[in-house]
Amino acid sequence: MSPQSKLLAGVELGGTKCVCILGTGPDDVRAVERLPTAEREATLRQVEAVLERWRAQFGAPRALGIASFGPVDLKPGSPTWGFITSTSKLGWRDTDVAQRLGRRLGVPVGLDTDVNGAALAEGRWGAARGLDDYAYVTVGTGIGVGSIVRGRSIFGMNHTELGHIRVARVTGDTFAGVCPYHGDCIEGLASGPAIEARAGKPAAQLPPDHPAWDFVVHGLAQLMHTMVLTTAPTRIFLGGGVMSAQSHLFERIQQELKRSLNSYVFAPELDQGLAQFIVPPGLGTMSGPLGALALAADADNHAAKPLASFANASR
Amino acid sequence: MSPQSKLLAGVELGGTKCVCILGTGPDDVRAVERLPTAEREATLRQVEAVLERWRAQFGAPRALGIASFGPVDLKPGSPTWGFITSTSKLGWRDTDVAQRLGRRLGVPVGLDTDVNGAALAEGRWGAARGLDDYAYVTVGTGIGVGSIVRGRSIFGMNHTELGHIRVARVTGDTFAGVCPYHGDCIEGLASGPAIEARAGKPAAQLPPDHPAWDFVVHGLAQLMHTMVLTTAPTRIFLGGGVMSAQSHLFERIQQELKRSLNSYVFAPELDQGLAQFIVPPGLGTMSGPLGALALAADADNHAAKPLASFANASR
Numbered sequence: 001m002s003p004q005s006k007l008l009a010g011v012e013l014g015g016t017k018c019v020c021i022l023g024t025g026p027d028d029v030r031a032v033e034r035l036p037t038a039e040r041e042a043t044l045r046q047v048e049a050v051l052e053r054w055r056a057q058f059g060a061p062r063a064l065g066i067a068s069f070g071p072v073d074l075k076p077g078s079p080t081w082g083f084i085t086s087t088s089k090l091g092w093r094d095t096d097v098a099q100r101l102g103r104r105l106g107v108p109v110g111l112d113t114d115v116n117g118a119a120l121a122e123g124r125w126g127a128a129r130g131l132d133d134y135a136y137v138t139v140g141t142g143i144g145v146g147s148i149v150r151g152r153s154i155f156g157m158n159h160t161e162l163g164h165i166r167v168a169r170v171t172g173d174t175f176a177g178v179c180p181y182h183g184d185c186i187e188g189l190a191s192g193p194a195i196e197a198r199a200g201k202p203a204a205q206l207p208p209d210h211p212a213w214d215f216v217v218h219g220l221a222q223l224m225h226t227m228v229l230t231t232a233p234t235r236i237f238l239g240g241g242v243m244s245a246q247s248h249l250f251e252r253i254q255q256e257l258k259r260s261l262n263s264y265v266f267a268p269e270l271d272q273g274l275a276q277f278i279v280p281p282g283l284g285t286m287s288g289p290l291g292a293l294a295l296a297a298d299a300d301n302h303a304a305k306p307l308a309s310f311a312n313a314s315r
Numbered sequence: 316m317s318p319q320s321k322l323l324a325g326v327e328l329g330g331t332k333c334v335c336i337l338g339t340g341p342d343d344v345r346a347v348e349r350l351p352t353a354e355r356e357a358t359l360r361q362v363e364a365v366l367e368r369w370r371a372q373f374g375a376p377r378a379l380g381i382a383s384f385g386p387v388d389l390k391p392g393s394p395t396w397g398f399i400t401s402t403s404k405l406g407w408r409d410t411d412v413a414q415r416l417g418r419r420l421g422v423p424v425g426l427d428t429d430v431n432g433a434a435l436a437e438g439r440w441g442a443a444r445g446l447d448d449y450a451y452v453t454v455g456t457g458i459g460v461g462s463i464v465r466g467r468s469i470f471g472m473n474h475t476e477l478g479h480i481r482v483a484r485v486t487g488d489t490f491a492g493v494c495p496y497h498g499d500c501i502e503g504l505a506s507g508p509a510i511e512a513r514a515g516k517p518a519a520q521l522p523p524d525h526p527a528w529d530f531v532v533h534g535l536a537q538l539m540h541t542m543v544l545t546t547a548p549t550r551i552f553l554g555g556g557v558m559s560a561q562s563h564l565f566e567r568i569q570q571e572l573k574r575s576l577n578s579y580v581f582a583p584e585l586d587q588g589l590a591q592f593i594v595p596p597g598l599g600t601m602s603g604p605l606g607a608l609a610l611a612a613d614a615d616n617h618a619a620k621p622l623a624s625f626a627n628a629s630r
Binding site: 159 | 388390400401447448449462464465467469470471472473474475476477479481482483484496497499537540541542543544545546547548549575577579580581582584585
């Protein structure tokens with residue numbers, strides 16, 4: 001296949017695994033490879049090897065999309081654009097990902113956080129089709145939120161990081177939380193590791209009536225109270241390992257959110273539409289890798305216009 | 316003057332006063348009138364009388380901008396578009412403001428919250444010129460936040476309302492808060508009435524070393540911690556009656572924010588640029604009325620395009 005291939009390459013760089021993907025969308029995935037996210041140099045070399053093997057087999061992709069765990073420097077023109085910065089993941093601080101992979105492949109690079117990528121993929125191909133303002137939340141080894149405003153992820157000072165907001169606590173709860181940066185931010189209170197630290201066993205093993213869920217429901221409802229009032233999503237897609245194993249949480253979070261907002265916000269989404277307001281995502285475990293493809297498609301579209309440059313392809 | 320006048324009319328509808336304004340911008344204000352925000356029917360009649368007097372004197376304005384306290388229904392096509400909805404202001408629930416005033420003047424209407432209007436005015440004429448992503452915060456009889464993302468206010472399910480997020484509390488603090496909807500949301504904890512309820516006298520009379528400020532600083536820093544992680548403003552403009560009377564609060568809030576974020580976010584704004592990150596607004600007491608003019612200008616521009624309609628002029 002020639003370099004004029006329509007194919008796009010994507011890398012979802014997650015905290016525990018990397019998924020490399022080649023294709024144009026969910027109905028046209030040519031190849032997928034999963035690797036553990038281990039020591040950074042070894043991991044990035046493995047990713048490069050996959051991408052180069054695909055290039056030899058299928059031709060050069062039109063663009064590369066990277067959906068990465070964060071925080072990552074997304075500022076156009078920054079010397080460390082595309083670097084993972086102050087992550088709590090050991091050994092990955094100040095690691096160049098996007099400049100390196102872009103140089104290696106020699107194609108335009110689209111870059112965003114893993115959750116922003118997943119949110120965009122849900123909008124293009126999944127459960128958020130037709131929506132302009134919505135959010136994707138994952139509750140698993142961490143808590144991440146991708147907020148889409150008018151069809152695009154938010155980018156100002158840098159990308160958003162709602163998993164690390166501090167929320168109102170249940171009165172009298174003194175659990176210190178597990179976030180190495182913030183202790184009892186929402187990730188520190190309600191992620192999988194936080195639930196395990198509080199309950200003494202993994203979240204997947206807890207029955208629906210375990211008291212640890214009360215704190216998780218309260219914390220996630222507070223996160224969503226904040227989301228409703230700060231970015232006003234018309235729907236929230238709530239996924240990740242903790243949620244998919246504990247479907248009883250959806251209705252409890254909906255009810256706790258309603259109680260917390262106390263009829264202050266005028267919106268049918270919070271009234272008769274509540275059961276449709278907080279729902280599972282549509283692409284399942286493929287939302288992350290497809291997010292990387294969506295970012296590649298955007299980078300390809302940007303590169304087709306004059307004045308687009310490598311460093312701002314993802315804006 | 317003919318109906319082809321360039322003049323725009325604006326109404327800032329605040330919780331304690333209404334400001335009517337006629338002009339095209341800060342260097343061309345033809346008339347300003349202030350009225351107390353009293354019983355709704357009497358107040359709206361007074362506003363109508365001012366606007367009609369100006370129309371007789373100056374000709375019909377090209378458009379009307381309304382920057383209103385909220386919550387207000389901004390949803391295009393909603394039968395109650397332009398109504399104030401679940402406000403805590405007595406006697407103003409479910410009050411048609413924008414449809415009524417628009418019909419009366421027979422011109423396009425631009426509508427947003429008072430703080431979104433003020434934020435847009437700061438971007439067009441004030442201290443936020445040249446910025447695309449920033450926020451305007453007012454701390455006075457209430458707490459309001461206008462968040463601008465890519466040059467526009469956020470609108471999804473409805474407008475945003477950050478004054479009513481619940482924040483992490485100072486450990487052991489049991490003050491119930493004064494918000495009739497949420498008790499200890501940030502407005503309930505750190506607005507002027509909250510400070511007075513806690514300290515026993517008005518905020519303006521408290522010395523800088525009064526212990527009540529510790530709670531205000533903590534609460535406002537938590538609000539800004541959340542803002543940094545949810546809409547990522549490149550600068551925060553912090554004004555309102557409480558802030559303008561207590562300038563010592565700026566540095567304290569900056570330091571508490573830095574402590575709370577704990578170097579997690581990669582951005583020069585939070586490091587060497589911290590003193591320039593949280594600053595007073597540039598238009599002073601005129602940011603609200605000029606916000607109404609900015610909304611009128613936007614409505615006029617929308618109306619000049621085909622397919623624009625009354626109900627979505629403010630989007």
